[in-house]
Structures are given as C-alpha cells and as structure tokens.
Amino acid sequence: MATVTAPLPVGVGHVEGKKFKLNELLRWSVDHKIIGIQYMMTAFFFFIVGGALAMMIRWELLTPAIDLMADGTSYNQLFSIHGTVMIFLWIVPMMAGFGNYLLPLMLGAKDMAFPWLNAFAFWLIPPAGILMLSGFFVGQAEAGWTSYPPLSTLFSGDGQTLWAMSIHLLGLSSILGGINFIVTIKNMRPQGMGYFQMPLFAWAILATSIIVVLATPFLAGGLTLLLLDRVAGTAFFNPAEGGDVLLWQNVFWFYSHPAVYIMILPAFGMLSEILSVHSRKPIFGYRAIALSSLAIALVGFTVWAHHMFTSLTPELRIPFMITSMIIAVPTGIKVFSWLATLFGGKIHLTSAMVFALGFLSMFVIGGISGVMLGSIPVDIHVHDTYFVVSHLHFVLYGGSVFGIFAGIYHWFPKITGRMLNERLGKWHFIFTYIGFFFTFFPQHVVGILGMPRRVAEYAPEFQGWNVLISVASFVMGMATFILLYNIVISLRNGKEAGANPWRALTLEWQTSSPPPAHNFIGDPVPFKNPYGYGTKAAWEYLHKQEEKLGESVDALNVDKPASSVPAGD
Amino acid sequence: MSDIAKVQHTAESPQRVENVKFAMWLYLASDVIIFSILIATFVLFRVNNEEVVKEVHEASGLFLVSLNTFLLLASSWAMVMGLREIKRDNRKGLIRWIGLTAVLGIVFVALQGVEYTILSNEGITIYGSEFGMRFYAPTAFHGAHVIIGVLWALGVVWHAMKGGYGPKNYSGVEVFGLYWHFVDVVWILLFTLIYLI
Numbered sequence: 024m025a026t027v028t029a030p031l032p033v034g035v036g037h038v039e040g041k042k043f044k045l046n047e048l049l050r051w052s053v054d055h056k057i058i059g060i061q062y063m064m065t066a067f068f069f070f071i072v073g074g075a076l077a078m079m080i081r082w083e084l085l086t087p088a089i090d091l092m093a094d095g096t097s098y099n100q101l102f103s104i105h106g107t108v109m110i111f112l113w114i115v116p117m118m119a120g121f122g123n124y125l126l127p128l129m130l131g132a133k134d135m136a137f138p139w140l141n142a143f144a145f146w147l148i149p150p151a152g153i154l155m156l157s158g159f160f161v162g163q164a165e166a167g168w169t170s171y172p173p174l175s176t177l178f179s180g181d182g183q184t185l186w187a188m189s190i191h192l193l194g195l196s197s198i199l200g201g202i203n204f205i206v207t208i209k210n211m212r213p214q215g216m217g218y219f220q221m222p223l224f225a226w227a228i229l230a231t232s233i234i235v236v237l238a239t240p241f242l243a244g245g246l247t248l249l250l251l252d253r254v255a256g257t258a259f260f261n262p263a264e265g266g267d268v269l270l271w272q273n274v275f276w277f278y279s280h281p282a283v284y285i286m287i288l289p290a291f292g293m294l295s296e297i298l299s300v301h302s303r304k305p306i307f308g309y310r311a312i313a314l315s316s317l318a319i320a321l322v323g324f325t326v327w328a329h330h331m332f333t334s335l336t337p338e339l340r341i342p343f344m345i346t347s348m349i350i351a352v353p354t355g356i357k358v359f360s361w362l363a364t365l366f367g368g369k370i371h372l373t374s375a376m377v378f379a380l381g382f383l384s385m386f387v388i389g390g391i392s393g394v395m396l397g398s399i400p401v402d403i404h405v406h407d408t409y410f411v412v413s414h415l416h417f418v419l420y421g422g423s424v425f426g427i428f429a430g431i432y433h434w435f436p437k438i439t440g441r442m443l444n445e446r447l448g449k450w451h452f453i454f455t456y457i458g459f460f461f462t463f464f465p466q467h468v469v470g471i472l473g474m475p476r477r478v479a480e481y482a483p484e485f486q487g488w489n490v491l492i493s494v495a496s497f498v499m500g501m502a503t504f505i506l507l508y509n510i511v512i513s514l515r516n517g518k519e520a521g522a523n524p525w526r527a528l529t530l531e532w533q534t535s536s537p538p539p540a541h542n543f544i545g546d547p548v549p550f551k552n553p554y555g556y557g558t559k560a561a562w563e564y565l566h567k568q569e570e571k572l573g574e575s576v577d578a579l580n581v582d583k584p585a586s587s588v589p590a591g592d
Numbered sequence: 593m594s595d596i597a598k599v600q601h602t603a604e605s606p607q608r609v610e611n612v613k614f615a616m617w618l619y620l621a622s623d624v625i626i627f628s629i630l631i632a633t634f635v636l637f638r639v640n641n642e643e644v645v646k647e648v649h650e651a652s653g654l655f656l657v658s659l660n661t662f663l664l665l666a667s668s669w670a671m672v673m674g675l676r677e678i679k680r681d682n683r684k685g686l687i688r689w690i691g692l693t694a695v696l697g698i699v700f701v702a703l704q705g706v707e708y709t710i711l712s713n714e715g716i717t718i719y720g721s722e723f724g725m726r727f728y729a730p731t732a733f734h735g736a737h738v739i740i741g742v743l744w745a746l747g748v749v750w751h752a753m754k755g756g757y758g759p760k761n762y763s764g765v766e767v768f769g770l771y772w773h774f775v776d777v778v779w780i781l782l783f784t785l786i787y788l789i
C-alpha cells in the first residue's frame with residue numbers, strides 16, 4: 024500500500040504536557056481526557072467490588088454445604104450483584120472510559136462533539152452504583168443479573184427495585200455516551216482522514232455505539248415495565264393476571280445479546296491497535312476487521328433467542344441456531360486477521376502484548392464453547408450448568424478484561440506520561456493467566472458433569488473440582504493487586520515516557536504525554552495509513568514527530584535498525 | 593475566548609448545528625424503540641382480546657380524546673409557525689407561537705388527566721385491569737414526553753426573551769421542533785392503535 028506523509032509544521036518545539044493531578048479527577052470537568060480517567064477509575068473501583076463478591080462466591084463453594092453465607096438467599100444476592108456490577112459498572116464504563124480518552128485524540132479533535140453531555144453521562148454512573156449497592160440494606164436483588172420474572176417481580180426484595188432504577192440510569196448514561204461517540208466519529212474527523220483511514224479502535228467504538236443507541240432502549244422499555252410491575256401493581260410479567268413472562272426474556276435478551284458485543288467490540292478495537300504496534304507490522308485485512316465490526320453489530324440483533332432455547336417454542340430453535348452460527352464468521356475473520364498480522368512480525372513481548380496474546384488464545388476457547396452452546400442438542404444438555412458460566416467468563420474475562428489490561432499497559436504512558444513497570448506487568452500476566460485458566464477451564468468439566476450454576480449447595484463428588492477452581496480464582500483475584508501496585512508506584516517513580524514510547528502511528532501519540540488541555544498544539548497531520556509500520560515513510564514520519572515533540576522512551580527498540588541516525592537522537 | 597463567543601452569537605458554526613441535529617435524530621431513534629415496546633404490549637393484547645377493548649371504547653367515548661388530538665396537532669402547527677417567524681427575524685412572533693405551543697401542550701396534559709379520572713371512575717385502573725396497565729403505560733409515557741416538551745418550549749421562550757436566536761441562529765428552535773413533532777407523531781400512532789381500531 025502506498026503511504027504518503029504530509030509535512031509536519033516545523034519549529035513548534037518541545038511541548039510541555041499537563042501534569043497528571045488527582046484532585047482534578049474528583050470535580051466536574053468537560054475535558055474528555057479527565058472524563059475518560061474518571062470513567063476508568065470508577066469502573067476499576069467497581070471491578071474490585073465485583074471481584075470481592077466473586078471471591079466470596081468461591082469461598083462459599085469450597086465445600087458442598089452452605090457455610091459462609093447464612094442461607095441460599097444471601098448466596099443469590101452475591102452472584103446477582105457480582106454479575107450486574109461486573110457487566111454494567113465495570114466492563115461497560117471501562118470501555119466507555121477508553122473510548123472517551125482515546126477517540127478524540129485518535130481523530131485529532133480537541134474534544135468530543137458534546138463535552139457537557141459527556142460529563143453528564145459520566146456523573147450518572149456514581150449515583151447508579153451507590154443505588155445498586157445500597158440494595159444490600161433493604162433486601163438485595165436476588166434474581167441473577169438476568170432478573171427473570173417471576174423471581175424479580177414476586178420474590179425479590181426491595182433491592183430489586185433499586186437494581187432496576189440503577190440499570191435505568193446506567194442505560195441512559197450509555198445511550199448519551201453512544202450518541203456522543205457516533206456524532207464525534209461522523210463529524211469530527213480531521214481533513215484527510217476518511218472512514219477507512221480511521222484507526223480500527225474508532226471503528227470498534229462506532230459499531231459499539233450503534234448497538235448502544237439501538238439496543239439499550241429495549242432494556243429501558245423492559246425495565247420500565249418491570250418497575251411498574253413492582254411499584255405500580257401492574258402485571259405485565261405475571262401470567263396469573265394476564266401478563267407474559269416470556270415478554271421479559273425476549274426484551275431482555277434483545278438488549279443483552281447485543282450488549283455482549285458492546286462489551287467485546289472495544290476490546291477487539293484495542294487488540295487491533297496493540298497487535299499491530301507491538302509486532303511492527305501493518306494490520307492484516309484492515310477493511311475486513313473494520314466491516315466485520317459492523318457485521319457483528321448487525322447480526323448481533325438476530326440471535327437473542329439462543330438464550331431461550333429451553334423456554335421457547337421448539338420450531339423457533341433452528342432459525343436462531345443458524346444466526347448464532349453465522350455470527351461466529353465475522354468474529355473468525357477478526358481472529359484470523361490478527362493471526363496474520365502477527366505472522367512474520369517482529370513480535371515484542373511487552374506486558375500489553377502478552378495480555379493481547381492471552382486475549383487471543385482465551386477468547387478463541389470462549390468462542391468455541393459459544394459455538395457448542397449455540398447448537399441446540401448441546402445447549403439442552405448443559406444449559407444452566409457451569410458450562411455456561413465458563414463460556415461467559417472466557418469471553419468476558421479472557422476476552423474483554425484481558426483486552427482492558429492490555430489497553431492499560433499500552434495507553435498508561437499516554438494518560439500519565441510514565442511507563443508502567445514491565446517486570447510487575449509480566450508477573451501480573453502470569454498469575455492472571457494461570458489463575459484464570461484454572462478457574463474457568465475446569466468449569467467446562469463440572470458443567471458437562473451436570474453441576475448446576477447459581478446454587479450454593481452441590482453434590483459432594485464435585486468438591487475436588489471446586490476446590491481447584493476456588494484456589495485458582497484466589498490467585499487470579501490477588502493478581503489484580505499487582506496491577507494496582509504497579510499503577511501506584513509507576514505514577515510516582517515510573518520512567519518518563521515521552522510522547523510516543525511505542526513508536527505508534529495513530530494520532531493519540533502525536534502529542535505530548537499527557538496531552539495538553541486541547542490535545543494538540545496546532546492541527547495534527549494524520550499518517551495516511553495508521554498501520555503502515557515497517558515502511559520508510561513511517562520511519563520518517565516518526566522521526567519528524569520526535570523532532571517536534573521531544574525525545575521519548577524507545578520501548579520497542581525500533582530506532583536501532585536505522586543506524587544512519589546519529590547516536591543519542 | 594471572548595472573540596469566539598462573539599462570533600457564535602451572530603452566526604452558529606455549521607458544524608455545531610449539524611452535530612446537534614444528528615444527535616437529536618439518534619436520540620429519537622432510541623426513544624422510538626422504548627415506545628415500540630410499550631405499544632407492542634398493547635397491540636398483542638388487542639389482537640387476543642378484541643371484546644374487552646370494544647367494551648372500553650364504548651364506555652370511554654371518543655370526543656375528549658379527539659379534541660386532544662386536534663390540540664396537539666395544532667401545537668405542532670404553532671411550532672412550525674414559530675420557526676418561520678424567527679427565520680424572518682421576528683423574535684416576538686417566535687415567542688408568541690412557541691408560547692402557544694406550550695399552552696396547547698399544557699391543555700393536552702390537563703385533558704389527559706381528566707380522561708384518566710373518568711376511566712378510573714369506571715374501574716379501569718393501572719393495577720387490577722388487564723386493559724388498564726397496557727393503556728396507561730404507553731399513554732402516560734407519552735404524557736411525560738409532552739410535559740418535558742412543554743418545559744423545553746418554555747425554555748425556548750425564555751431564551752428568546754433574553755434576546756437569543758436570530759435568522760442565522762435558530763438551531764435551538766429547530767431541534768426542539770424535531771422533538772415536538774416526534775411527540776406528535778407518536779400520539780397519532782397511539783390514538784390510532786388504542787382508540788380507533
């Protein structure tokens with residue numbers, strides 16, 4: 024592919040970046056960078072909360088009898104809030120945080136299209152989180168994160184009402200954020216950057232936001248009816264009074280299946296950036312990756328009833344099985360494109376890269392168990408067992424969360440101006456990877472053997488497996504604190520990163536770290552192909568960039584081959 | 593900064609106008625979906641329980657709701673007239689017409705309240721009636737939209753009284769218009785589905 028560079032403005036000189044200050048993060052701000060960090064910090068807090076709940080679940084399951092929890096109800100509350108917090112208060116806001124921080128930078132814009140709306144959307148999240156957790160004081164929700172009626176209407180405590188209100192707020196926040204992203208991508212790209220010159224992360228955010236805007240209202244509608252059932256005495260979901268329980272399942276999954284892609288598509292986008300940069304190779308199949316995101320968004324709307332194989336009329340099973348199989352195709356296109364990107368590349372096993380590779384391997388396992396679950400005979404055998412739990416965690420932890428970790432290692436230098444400690448990063452990866460694998464892989468086995476999910480007491484023959492799973496999960500849980508420790512010490516003592524430590528070509532690296540208030544001094548000029556690594560034009564572009572923005576760490580040792588450059592430059 | 597503010601006062605940046613309008617369309621798209629769920633619950637019931645709905649129709653009568661529909665349509669027309677006036681640089685006209693829009697919206701909500709009272713006196717309530725819950729949920733949700741629209745209209749009037757808007761600077765009115773027409777169109781759909789057929 025021909026790569027063209029436009030000349031950079033000369034003589035601007037080294038730009039002093041803004042210092043990373045904590046007290047700015049606790050105030051209302053309309054700067055997308057601060058909002059992005061606010062999203063990430065809030066989400067990380069809830070990751071710890073959700074993780075603590077998960078640890079309690081695993082502690083309970085060390086023995087076949089109920090011992091840690093008082094009764095089954097409190098166990099139900101545990102896993103209900105674990106699931107809800109992890110999905111709605113950790114992964115979704117974390118991805119929104121990355122999107123907020125990176126998207127305007129990648130597009131060379133000064134801010135999002137609607138800065139005030141952006142801040143408003145963020146500030147809906149902390150009250151929603153408080154609402155969700157305060158349910159523990161009034162009888163917490165206990166109907167699972169899916170909240171099927173009649174469990175969620177006739178049985179669950181008042182916490183369920185708070186749960187629904189909380190999700191309502193979070194949904195509104197997502198919709199407003201999604202509208203903001205779409206408008207930003209459509210109208211705020213710089214001159215010379217068409218849709219097909221955007222970084223793939225921007226494509227992923229675009230596809231995600233389309234799903235957010237069109238799918239979240241289904242949940243909002245369903246939640247409105249659920250709230251009316253609980254508060255106003257209606258019976259939309261109560262067959263005894265003329266309602267219909269399947270209505271909730273249809274509406275909920277019509278949102279929640281696309282929502283699975285809300286959680287994974289941004290991670291796909293981050294992976295496309297990281298794999299290409301850290302293997303110094305152009306991304307393979309740019310258009311295929313970009314358009315498969317849209318294909319996933321589209322087909323994602325046609326598969327919802329595969330969550331209802333056991334409650335649906337049998338005639339409807341086959342069509343939904345077929346669409347579920349079809350959606351594996353665009354995902355497969357991405358995975359093969361990433362493998363082809365790595366092939367023959369100069370792979371640098373940085374912490375970001377090892378997490379990205381961990382994502383690839385674990386997500387493929389999750390994808391395969393997904394295809395197994397999509398086929399009706401298997402699903403009928405293993406539904407509501409730990410097989411489902413395992414599949415879900417392979418795609419959401421092995422996928423989304425590994426993607427988030429990779430993103431943290433990759434973009435931390437840009438956000439804070441300092442490098443994370445690589446050695447600690449590797450230990451974080453090793454413990455997370457091993458802990459993760461031995462937590463969730465054996466769950467396939469206990470699932471096939473027939474251990475039901477969402478039950479605190481289980482048959483004694485499963486205890487061996489469960490002890491293994493619990494111990495591994497404790498290892499994985501502790502590993503997260505290595506990352507936290509790394510972040511804390513690197514903020515103080517980390518190596519000064521400079522503008523572009525990875526020598527990446529996308530625009531967020533075309534400014535100081537952290538970027539100044541309006542992101543760029545002068546208008547940044549995008550490199551025609553954001554993934555044109557390994558070309559002479561790219562090298563010259565990067566060299567000019569360094570002249571303009573000052574020297575930065577060369578974490579991937581890419582300046583060396585060009586020995587014509589005077590030493591020390 | 594002050595220079596930029598001055599420029600924006602005389603003519604809005606076309607980028608900003610385009611952003612706001614596009615965002616409004618996206619918001620309306622998501623709102624359509626919420627309405628469609630509430631409407632779908634009614635339609636499914638209507639298909640399976642024809643007699644019940646007929647009884648309610650006979651009990652309630654069409655006069656009040658027809659009047660209401662007429663008022664809401666008139667308010668949309670007032671909205672259009674208001675936009676026309678500001679394009680002609682007539683701020684007083686804008687204030688008058690959008691004020692009328694708000695008044696018609698208030699009357700609509702009030703008459704809906706009267707209708708709710710009549711229906712609940714006949715035993716059709718949101719709880720304890722299979723028809724009631726499916727009737728009140730979408731119409732009340734629409735009513736909430738009208739109330740928000742009235743507040744927005746008053747905001748437009750207030751902004752205009754402070755000297756906002758001009759012949760080159762009326763996107764605020766236009767975006768409100770998109771919302772108000774949307775609320776109107778949804779009502780026509782609800783009116784047709786719930787009262788007429």
